[in-house]
Amino acid sequence: MSALPTGPRAPELSKTPADPAPPRAAGPPRRRRTGPSRPAVLAAQLGLAVVLVAGWELGARTGVVDPFFFSSPAAVAGRIGKWLGGGEVYGHLLTTLSEAALALVIGGVLGLGIGFLLARARTLAAVLDPYIKVLNALPRVVLAPIFLLWFGLGIWSKVAFGVTLVFFIVFFNTYQGVREVDRVLVDNARMLGAKESQLIRHVLLPSAMSWIFSSLHTSVGFAIVGAVVGEYLGASEGMGYLIAQAEGTFDTTGVFAGMVVLSAVVVVIDLLVNRVERRLLRWQPARERGHA
Template identity: 40%
Template sequence: MTRAAVSAETADGPTAGAAGLAESARAVLIGQVVVGVLFLGVWEVAGRQFGHDWTSLPSLIAVRLATWLIGDLWLHALTTATEMLVGLALGGSAGVVVGLVLGRSPVIATVLRPIIVALYSVPLITMAPLLILWFGLDLEPKIVLVTIVVFFLVFFNTFAGVAAIDGDLIASFQLLGGNRREEFQKVVAPASMVWILSGLKIALPYALAAATTGELLAARRGLGSLLAQAAHQFDMTGVYAALLVLMAMGILVSEVANRLERRLLRWRRAAA
């Protein structure tokens, strides 16, 4: 549709080209601001007019966010981020290692494949209650939860990636004189990199979801617990404010994931 849209916008002549695009970009920006302001305005006015027990008010939410920013919001964000990062590091590295090893042993891979696929189809986040039972209210259950979720996503992708490596690539590399270690370093590892990275990219938002889930269920700190506390007190302003913070976190995470991919896979982009 992008092409169709462009062709419609520049229909009055080829000279409209770049200038037309810049103009339409400005129009879009103006439109976005208008929509945003209108939305908040209607919310604010309607809330004041008809009561805001359920909807809170943008102004109240803004004040709450400001209070949190001065207060201990950073502590909560840091807790969630720690859970995510530690879980990503543990689960990611374990997933890569196990994926590479299993992917390189075709017999074990063939035997285990259906079991792995079955496990993969289960939403592991739902293990949260069990983990909280095992590890208590502190950081550990969330880290374990993030680790498990990330492990499986990264493992599965790595495993599929190693299995997909072109056999001819390996054979020709062996003929060049590469030994097993070099073959791993220079062919298997980089070839799996695409898959490992796409596994990590998929895993990033899941890591946030897993950490949030763990915190919603039982936690003293973290963005999820901030949300849960507000919800328990029917503090709607707090609920919306916490959702906004989580949204910001989510946007940050997906932005990091996209950058990571673009940065490390230059050679692949060239193909597209």
């Protein structure tokens, strides 16, 4: 098993390192991008949004784009306002997020445990290797119908689906993290008196953690994808269900509104993950942080 690419991640183009570190006498000096200033970028970003939304609205009003297929920003905004005001969207959102959270926790724990086990038990890893490859190669969407049969229309079929997505990311990162732990760190800890359990706690787990946290964005994203796709295929509540319902009645405004709400929530969650990650991986040099 080799390193899997842990999914794309948007590079932070406008970030400047700002932790008050003691003087670094060795190593290359921190690169400082001499790019455009932050306010200018922000203004341009806002401007682009205004242009896109205004263009869409204008197109819809003048009939250049067909509102039946593309709806219009005003209609979408109105729908979102109605959802938020009427309160009907919160239940769906809560369902989707609970499913994603459960998938993240269960998939994470399983991936961590099994990744650890296989990284330490080489023979077992060798035996299971082809099975893991086959399971990972399987397009996960085909599992959704079978999970619907097994776990019913409630939240558990979506959780199970999300687990299959999250598990492999965490599993491969744990496996890699434990296997690629610096031999010298292990030897040094052993010479300082570390027993096997202490070795796991002080050396192997933190080493694997840095891999897992750097893939946290991908895991969180996949957990939400799992929940939404699962709901889309068959459910009685959740954001995926909401979108599927709207689609079923050719209600493009509903589809777009659902997409906007989901995206907004995912962006907020991503910001939270960023903060968590920065805290947990504060021992890493800034330029390595966030890249698996």
